[in-house]
Amino acid sequence: MMAKTPDGMYPPYQTPQAYQAPPVHFPAAPYDTPRFRRRLPIMLLLPFVLFAALFFGGSYLISPEPDIEVQPDIGFASVGERDVLLVPYERHGPRGMFQLMFQDMFQVRLAAVDTATGDVLWDSRLSDDLIWEASVLASGERYTYLATDSGLVVLDLADGSTVAEGKGVEGLGDGFVAARWAYRYDPDSRRVMAMSGTGGVLAIALDSATATPADPQTSAVWASALSERERADIPPGTKPAAGVRDGQVALRERPGGAPGQVLVRTAPGGEQSQVGDLAFHGAGLVVDGTAAAGHSSDHVLVVHSRNVNDKDRSISAVSLATGAVTGSVPIDSHTFSRTATRADGTTAVGVGSTVVLMAPDGRLTARPVGASDFFGNVS
Template structure:
């Protein structure tokens, strides 16, 4: 029996509803914003606190860090307009950015105005303390600096690099290191090449030329094609020239006395009324080397040895006894401006030193500065000022530059101060 299973009535018409997560063009759907949880906020806060703590700790370390160690190098030069170009080593704390980069050691070059004692500019030469550097000379526009890589030229206005080491025209093959360069009063900067040839760079020139034969002869044996020039320590003596065939000398105040006074040789007068313990006269070392003529009668010496055999034995025992090798008295530092600088102990039996400036005409003390060690190199600037490298009373290294003016007054230039960003603080 056949059964009809069809519905009694037709199904109503319908269509399947399809939903898209993006909706339809007519009715687009936007995702609901979820409320932010506390996890992201905590993470951001933690990162902010960590960064703040790091900056605070580093900044605090910078603010409480000890003063940097500074030591002046002796390769100092003068410009035509009264600047002293002073290279120095700086080790220790730096600006905040330098502390973050762990870049706190450097060889730097400062330009000091000798009329005011203020630093005009201060630039970095190298970021390693063992790098060789010395100021060789300067004109009115440019400074000439010898480095381990060769000679570089800098602008005297701000210390900016004009020509890098190795790029000076005419100095191809020139020596490297400070021992290869010197300053000739007439020719300017003298350079020795690896080929043994001398070249010169006139002050304020930007290229080198072959040296004149007379200049080459004068500088033969005084330079080396590579290596560092020796650092010059201070020199003192008990008698020094003050010009016009006169000298000043140190004499004990009495036989066996521990104190001394200064006496001018030409008239025997005492220079002032002061007495000093372990006194010594500071010598001028503007020129790194000094030569003098020795009159030696070689033929007469040989004839004398042949006639008197015992003289030959004496010559063997004392090679200098038969020859007068006495050097002329060195020039007293400050003599160019009518002064003499005396180094002495501050107190009998004490450890600290003092540097006292005396007027050669009146004997009056014009200045006296406490130091912790012997004075370093002393030089006379073209303007008549005397500069002396010293270790200050509150320091351990020769970090300061004393400037003795024409009137005998003293200024002190300090080095190595940096601001928060690591730039030189020249104020």
């Protein structure tokens, strides 16, 4: 206790309590978890994380890309203000264990690819059957129509969603035919023609998903065309090009037994003339120049070896006026789709996993399809 002043008073404004020593207080220390115990859950999970990374990531890195192949019949359409290619293609095999576990081994898909940029607007799965084909018949402003091995399929051009298919097409019902040969497109009337299981001919106007019976005269014209023997597919191959302005074009052996082949044009009267001096090795005509909507093509597409000693393949556009190559892209496939021609004269042909576009001036552009990410989602 503090002493008083000589006059017997405490210092001013102070009380005895002010000079008492503060109590000593030691707060209880929290329980400290040992570091190894805090790390134990992470250490237990680490082997599983490493295994998953090796199992899924490693298998993805060492696995080849799935096999992509464009099917025979591609088509053109417009989506909004964009010109697009409609490309049915096969995807065989997964890449990595994740895709093997969660993706279908076999798929047939339809991709809408912007012809100007190569962007994929949408990519829809059509089937997971091992052997299954789809052909683009026609497209309106809203819908596109496919003849498939499961019957007619109608898709929305905006997003690739299914509007109707098979017996779900109004007017076909249970009488639909699950075969591609039963469906054709009539450009004159802008209708999709269909053969029913009972032999009746039905018509579906563009941008409609309803089939109505055709009139007797139309039925008589289309009944023979909508048959299995008429719809038999002719595999694309090497053949003379028909429909080129001023006659036909074909490949002939070079004079004098020199290696390679040259392009020869046959005039309507039978006269033949060589087109340019270029020699192509192991060559074949892939597509003829095709007149479309008043436009005449002045080019042909030739598939050939790069040179006499290089067996790698290229596809080249050749001017029929000068014989010069106006565009060329490398290819890694020997399979080709049938060609599709747009109203402006642009021609498209599927080559393996790529669609090659030939502009009216002979320029070539390659548009790949089927690219996917780690999870197998189309990108």
